[in-house]
Amino acid sequence: MFSEYVRKILRARVYDVAVKTPLDYMPRLSERLGHAVHLKREDLQPVFSFKLRGAYNKMVQLTAAERAAGVIASSAGNHAQGVALAAGALKCQAVIVMPRTTPEIKVRAVRRLGARIVLHGDNFDAASAHAQELAVQRGLTMIHPFDDPEVIAGQGTIAMEMLQQHRGSLDAVFIPVGGGGLFAGMASYLRYVQPDIRLIAVEPADAPTLKAACEAGHPVRLEQVGLFADGVAVREIGRQTFPLAREAVDEHVLVSTDEICAAIRDIYEDTRCIAEPAGALAVAGIKRWLATRRGEDRRLQLAGVLCGANMNFDRLRHIAERTELGDHREALLAVTIPERPGSFQRFCRALGARPITEFNYRYADAEQAHVFLGVRLTRGGDERERLLRLLERKGYAVVDLTDNEMAKLHLRYLVGGHAPHSGPERLFRFEFPERPGALLQFLTTLGRRWNITLFHYRNHGADYGRVLVALQGPAGEADSLEASLAQTGYPFVEESDNPAYRFFLGG
Numbered sequence: 001m002f003s004e005y006v007r008k009i010l011r012a013r014v015y016d017v018a019v020k021t022p023l024d025y026m027p028r029l030s031e032r033l034g035h036a037v038h039l040k041r042e043d044l045q046p047v048f049s050f051k052l053r054g055a056y057n058k059m060v061q062l063t064a065a066e067r068a069a070g071v072i073a074s075s076a077g078n079h080a081q082g083v084a085l086a087a088g089a090l091k092c093q094a095v096i097v098m099p100r101t102t103p104e105i106k107v108r109a110v111r112r113l114g115a116r117i118v119l120h121g122d123n124f125d126a127a128s129a130h131a132q133e134l135a136v137q138r139g140l141t142m143i144h145p146f147d148d149p150e151v152i153a154g155q156g157t158i159a160m161e162m163l164q165q166h167r168g169s170l171d172a173v174f175i176p177v178g179g180g181g182l183f184a185g186m187a188s189y190l191r192y193v194q195p196d197i198r199l200i201a202v203e204p205a206d207a208p209t210l211k212a213a214c215e216a217g218h219p220v221r222l223e224q225v226g227l228f229a230d231g232v233a234v235r236e237i238g239r240q241t242f243p244l245a246r247e248a249v250d251e252h253v254l255v256s257t258d259e260i261c262a263a264i265r266d267i268y269e270d271t272r273c274i275a276e277p278a279g280a281l282a283v284a285g286i287k288r289w290l291a292t293r294r295g296e297d298r299r300l301q302l303a304g305v306l307c308g309a310n311m312n313f314d315r316l317r318h319i320a321e322r323t324e325l326g327d328h329r330e331a332l333l334a335v336t337i338p339e340r341p342g343s344f345q346r347f348c349r350a351l352g353a354r355p356i357t358e359f360n361y362r363y364a365d366a367e368q369a370h371v372f373l374g375v376r377l378t379r380g381g382d383e384r385e386r387l388l389r390l391l392e393r394k395g396y397a398v399v400d401l402t403d404n405e406m407a408k409l410h411l412r413y414l415v416g417g418h419a420p421h422s423g424p425e426r427l428f429r430f431e432f433p434e435r436p437g438a439l440l441q442f443l444t445t446l447g448r449r450w451n452i453t454l455f456h457y458r459n460h461g462a463d464y465g466r467v468l469v470a471l472q473g474p475a476g477e478a479d480s481l482e483a484s485l486a487q488t489g490y491p492f493v494e495e496s497d498n499p500a501y502r503f504f505l506g507g
Contacts, residue, residue, distance in 0.1 A: 002189075002191050002192040002244075002247075002248070003192060005149075005152065005153060005184075005185070005188035005189070006188060006189055006192045008149065008150070008153035009153045009156035009157055009159075009188070009189050011153075012053075012057045012153045012157050013057055013060045014053045014056055014057050016060070016089060017046065017056045017089050018046075018052055018053050018056065019044065019046070020161050021040060021041045021158075021161070022040075022044070023038050023040050023041070023162055023166055023303065024038065024041055024270075025037070025038055026038070026039055026266075026267075026270040026271070028266075029266050029269075029283070033290055034296075035290060035296070035299055035300040036299060036300065036302065037302050037303075038170075038301070038302065038303040038304075039282075039283070039303070039304055039306050040158060040161070040305045040306060041271070042158065042305060042306055042307050043275060043279060043306050043307075043308060043309035046085060047081040047082055047310075048308060048310050049078035049081070049082070049231075049279075049307060049308035049309070050078075050155060050158060050182060050307050050308070051078040051079045051081065051082035051145070051308075052081070052082035052085050053082075053154040053158070054082070054145075054150070054153075054154035054155045054181060054185070055079065055082035055085075055143055055151065055154070056082070056086035056154065057150050057154030058148055058151050059083070059087065059090055059092070059143060060086075061150055062141060066141050067091075067092040069138075069139050069140060069141065070093035070095065070138070070140050070141070071083065071087060071093075071095070071141045071142075071143050072094070072095040072096075072131050072134055072138075072141070072142055073094070073096055073097070073131065073142070073145070074096075074098075074124065074127045074128040074130075074131035074132075074145075075096060075098065075124075075145055076098045076102040076106060076124065077106060077230065077231055077308075077310060078231060078308050078310055079143075080096045080098065080106070080110045080115070081109055081310070083096065083115070083143050084096060084110050084114060084115035085113050088113055093116065094114070094115040095115065095116045095118060095131075095138075095140060096115045096116070096117055096118070097119075097120055097127045097128070097130050097131040097134065098110075098119055098120075098127055099119070099120070099123055099124060099126065099433075100119045100121065100433070101123070101464065102119070103312055105312060107119075109310075118130070118134070122433040122489075124233075125235075145179060146179030146180055146181030146182075146184075146234075146238050147179060147180075147240045147241060148181075148240065149240060151181055151185075152181050152185040152188070152240065152244070153185060154185070155182045155185035156184075156186055156188055156189045157185075158182070158185070158186055158305060159173075159185070159186035159187075159188075159189040159190045160189055162186075162190075163190070166301070169194065169196070169197070170194070170197050170302070171197070171198065171301050171302060172197065172200055172289075172300065172302050172303075173197055173198070173199055173302075173303045173304070174200045174253070174281075174282040174285045174286050174302065174303070174305070175199065175200070175201060175282065175304070176231075176278055176279075176282055176285075176305060176307050177201045177237070177245070178203075178207070178231060178232030178233065178278065179209070179232075179241060180210060180237045180238050180241030180242060180244075180245050181238065182307060183199075183241070183245050184238075184240070184241040184242075184244035184248075187199050187244060187245060188244055188248065190248075191247075198251065199248050199249055199250050200249075200251045200252075200253055200285060200289060201245065201249050201251070201252050201253070202253045202254075202255060202282055202285030202304075203252065203253075203255075204225075204228065204229045204233075204254070204255060204256075204257070204260070204281070205226075205254040205255060205256050206224075206225060206226030206228075206257075207222065207226050207229065207232060207233055207234065208252070209222065209225075209234055209236060210237050210242075210245055210249065210252065213236075213237045214246055214249070214252070218242075219236050219238070219242050220236065221235050221236045222235045222236065226257070227431065228260065229260060229278045230276075230278065231276055231277070231278025231279070231307070231308055232281065253285040253288050254288075255284040255285055255288050257277075257322065257326075258325040258326035259284040259287065259288060259326045260277050260280050260284050260326065261277075261318075261320075261321075261322035261323045261325075262284070262322075262323045262324075262325075262326030262327040263280035263283035263284035263287065263326070264277070264319055264323070265319075265320075265323045266280075266283055267279075267283055271306075274309060274316070275308070275311070276308045276309055276310050278307060278308055279306050279307050279308040281307075282305050282306065282307070283304055283306075284326075285304065286302055286304055322408070324357070324376070325402060325408070328377060328384070329376060329377050330357055330374055330375065330377060330402075331374070331375045331377055331387060331400065332358075332372070332374055332401040332407060332408065333372075333373045333387075333388075333391075333398055333399065333400060333401060333402075334370060334371070334398065334407075334499065334504070335347070335370075335371045335373055335391065335396050335397070335399075336368050336370055336371075336396065336397040337368070338367070338368065338369070339366060339369045343369065347396070350390070350391060350396070351375065351387075351391075354375050354376060354377070354378070355376040355378075356373065356374065357375065357376050358372070358373065358412065359372075359373055359374070360372040360504075370503040370504055372401075372407075372411065372412060372500075372503075372504060374412075375387065384400070384402065399500075399503070401499075401500050404498065404499075405429075406468065406495050406498050406500055407498075409429075409468070410456045410468040411500045411501075411504060411505070414456050414468070414505060424472065425453050425454070425470045425471060425472045425506075426470065426471055426478075427468065427469070427470045427498070427501050427506075428468075428469050428471065428485065428492045428493065428494050428495065429466070429467070429468050429469075429492060429494075430442075430466070430467040430468075430469060430488075430490045430491070430492045431467075431490060431491045432457070432464060433464055442490065445484065445487050445488045445489075446484055446485075446488070447484065449474065449480075450471045450472065450473045450481060450484065451471065451472040452469060452470070452471060453470045453471065453472055454469065454470035455467070455469050455470075456468040456469075468495070470505075
């Protein structure tokens with residue numbers, strides 16, 4: 001299996017458009033972790049990601065008639081730019097189908113490369129289905145982003161370069177996984193040429209396509225995937241990529257949004273490059289993996305792939321807010337203190353010398369005050385647990401919200417008191433497509449039976465917006481409400497029992 005792909009990789013035509021990117025040593029991160037970390041800089045490609053390798057290798061092998069007819073792809077990001085650049089180099093027409101939610105910066109980047117843009121649907125699935133229809137109608141060749149042998153082989157050239165560039169042997173290589181094209185291509189080469197290297201697949205915890213498929217024994221379609229690391233936000237691993245990946249993978253590492261944000265900062269500090277979230281997966285995986293191997297008695301040689309740096313500038317605000325949490329340098333707490341003069345001062349004394357990063361409070365009760373608190377952690381290890389135990393010993397009721405996504409996305413901007421006269425309500429967290437009319441569609445679908453008692457939205461520079469909504473409706477019609485919410489077509493999670501809501505926002 002691997003030998004066939006090694007032959008394809010050795011014959012792959014990528015350097016007409018791609019460059020051999022460096023394998024950079026990361027001095028600051030290596031010193032902090034105690035192991036040598038090397039980063040394959042695919043952000044330095046002409047389109048700032050590895051995707052042009054596979055796209056060009058596929059397209060250069062089309063017949064003259066196929067190229068004359070043109071190609072089509074469905075993508076809102078790096079694959080779109082790779083196909084567009086490859087088409088320009090090969091002088092063939094490319095049609096790129098993108099969701100209508102695609103940020104204008106990405107549309108302009110692809111159009112600048114000469115491709116024709118078709119905007120269709122609110123998500124990748126709708127755009128992909130439309131691209132398939134257009135391919136049949138117009139006789140265009142579909143260039144799949146990952147599930148094609150020539151695309152897989154093109155991505156595998158990264159591994160060939162990596163082994164040529166590193167002096168000595170590598171102990172482990174960390175590879176991001178979405179649809180699996182990058183992992184399948186690199187793993188095929190690495191497993192065949194240097195079989196003792198540990199191959200570690202890194203995935204977002206909310207989009208584990210390879211891990212889910214390995215556990216099931218076949219590709220499975222995830223019901224929902226997180227959108228933060230949009231470059232790997234794929235619901236199902238490829239049918240072609242899965243057998244290769246399953247055979248080659250040694251370990252799976254799942255990382256959180258906060259850990260990805262912290263990895264983006266680590267990369268910036270060593271390279272001055274701002275990686276996109278998917279591009280930082282490998283570094284986040286290295287840090288998570290090493291955290292489980294404390295006490296390693298030798299200095300390991302580790303490598304990861306910085307697979308892309310197509311970052312919307314607006315997202316940096318959100319990322320910067322989450323880096324301290326991702327490095328376990330901040331804790332978010334809900335603390336109940338007596339509602340009387342001097343309570344806050346006594347509470348600060350209980351915290352000791354720890355810096356307070358955030359303090360949100362509003363009067364709501366004559367006896368007790370609920371405080372939303374951010375605390376800087378400086379000692380590492382289990383300091384958060386020690387802080388919780390300290391506060392409890394001093395008589396404070398405390399709830400740890402550090403891993404509470406609703407609290408991090410919404411509550412810290414909403415703390416302002418309860419709604420004592422609003423009556424019973426239910427709280428839901430939604431993902432809205434970032435496009436004009438999304439809110440109007442939501443309100444129109446809900447109709448007039450449901451009263452909105454809380455609404456919070458904050459733009460994070462992504463294709464989807466995160467929205468928190470509290471609703472009231474006629475008693476005894478819970479099923480009807482959920483049916484109405486489902487009709488919006490927007491993914492949602494109920495948060496009515498979330499302790500952050502009960503403490504700070506509930507009626």
